[in-house]
Amino acid sequence: MMNGSAPSLAADETVPLLCLEGVSFSHGSHEVLHDISMRLQRGALTTLLGPSGSGKTTLLQILGGHLKPFRGTVWLDGTDATHLPPESRGLGLVHQHLALFPHLTVERNVSFGLEVRGKPIAFALEKARATLQLVDLPSDTWTRRPDSLSGGQRQRVAIARALAFGPRALLLDEPFTALDRGLRQRLGGELKRIQRETGVTTLLVTHDQEEALALSDSLVALREGRLVQAGPPAELYQRPRDPWLAGFLGEANLITRGGFLRAEAGECLLVRPEELVPGDQPDSGDYRLQGPVRNVVFRGADSLVTFEAAGLVWKMALAGTEVPRPGEIMKAILPATAGWNVTRGCRP
């Protein structure tokens, strides 16, 4: 089904399954994506992370073949697939609103991809049922219509439908957005399990940084249609190359005033709240921070304490029950080994 005359890089395991080269896309005069280059490694779960309007869904639509890039090339298995229609790409796409077929039963939804490929109905249904078992959907729902299922069950059907025909890769467009936090976390874990069991290359689009950090083998951050940084989640969290990304991935103390951790004025220094430790006996080279507490937010496992010290506002994660109240004096230590110089891209 692939374009035989298209240039081919190679067709082996060392070639990335999906690769974008200099992809740009515009809606009229508004540039949605600008010169995006990225690659999906085989068998990995990659997350495309960015705020609303950053171009994530557009990028996914381009990968899926539903949109044509204005510029650039889409490589699929080492072959130029830029102009390949969606039905010839063999990618399983889970849409944001799931787009389940309302007139078909759950198992016929899941067997759809096999049926349209001409597989016998008995084989398609057998495969569909096996996939529904894989996604842990109760068998009493298989002959029901999607509109009679709960939100979580519908998500499972959508994932099963995208998996059943044996796609080259699984593309998921914010599939858990409409669910409550608990269900989102549980289904995220399920997705990770399914991805590990099947080994299918997966691209998950999300704006939820917690979800991205928890699930991904690799993370691609997107902002206003531009790729900010790509790499393992821990690298992006601890060593971001962009102040915006540092703040987007979690609570952050972003210090642009010189004098701390050998950072010069104008340079951006990142200190995560968990890097600050309570106490007032700093070791040599550490910084002692002391000042009034502005605000305390209880987060379950810990509390986020906001306090003023050294002319700056600091956020600090405090576990345990002995948390100061607003107005009390907070004493904390900024270790000399903490922090990340975002501007220089190095440790202090």
Added chain:
Amino acid sequence: MRSTRSNAWLAGPALALVALLVVPSMVLLVRLSLCQPAYGVGFYRADSFTWENFTRLLSPEFAPLIGFTCLFGLAVMAGVLPLAWLLAWPLRASGGGRLMIGLLVLLAPRLAGMLAPLVALRLLLPRGVVSAWLAEVFLITPYAALVLLVHLRGIDWTVLAAARGLGARDWQVWSRVGLPLAWPGLWLVGQLALGWGLGAFLGPDILGGPIGRTLATDLHHQAFDNSRWPLAAAEGVLLLVLVGAVYLIRPFGLTRENHP
């Protein structure tokens, strides 16, 4: 349960109108259809009772008229369905200005009223069955397209893209997803057009000529030219039965999975 009750309340005024105006008329019509003809003295014989009008109506004498009426209704339906689809489909996902312009285009022919376009068609076309058919298709298509448009706009059409993404070719997308989802709306439009076609009067009367007679035009002829009110009433009852039967048929395929 609650929504059923509120729907019943919403339908209340319409039901009241039906009870006050339509039901008594239908009772009178049925009663009249069971009266003996007056045989030249008045329009019917009051206090009489006979099945004569129905036995005559169902005799071979009227078979060509009833057959033609049914065929004419089916032909109107066949003409309306594709036209309504062509008009409604492009507007299924349009919004704002494009939808407004589309609706104006859709309804513009009907804004001129019913008779004016027919007179125009009368001037343009020769009298005959085809002209009568064209007129009836012209009259009902905007309404049919509106009904279909309302149905199509209630469907989440991202399923078409989803089907393509799952490997379906264009014809498979259409036959396995697009058509089954549009089916209830198409069925409704078919019923509307068939019901309209069975009761067609204006088109056949103005443009049909002598060979384009339907039950409705014959009813008019029997009532006002021949003064046979009971027979005309029996034709009216037959028309009501035919149209009612069309509207009562359950959409085929709505509860089963659709496969090509």
